[in-house]
Amino acid sequence: MDHKNHNEKVEEESHKCPECGLHYKEKTQAKKCETWCKEHHGCNLEITNQAIENK
Ligand SMILES: [Zn+2]
Secondary structure (H helix, E strand, C coil), X not given: CCHHHHHHHHHHCCEECCCCCCEEXXXXXXXXXXXXXXXXXXXXXXXXXXXXXXX
């Protein structure tokens, strides 16, 4: 898998969680992740499973 090309595409059409750096198609999902990351300083698998990187 070519991560560089993948990430370039991801930047354009996704929302990034500034805390953990994962990308989400839904802005609300990115916000959820950001909120969780800030509070728990760790990832919620239920949320990060939705990340573009984990699809
Ligand atoms: Zn996050």
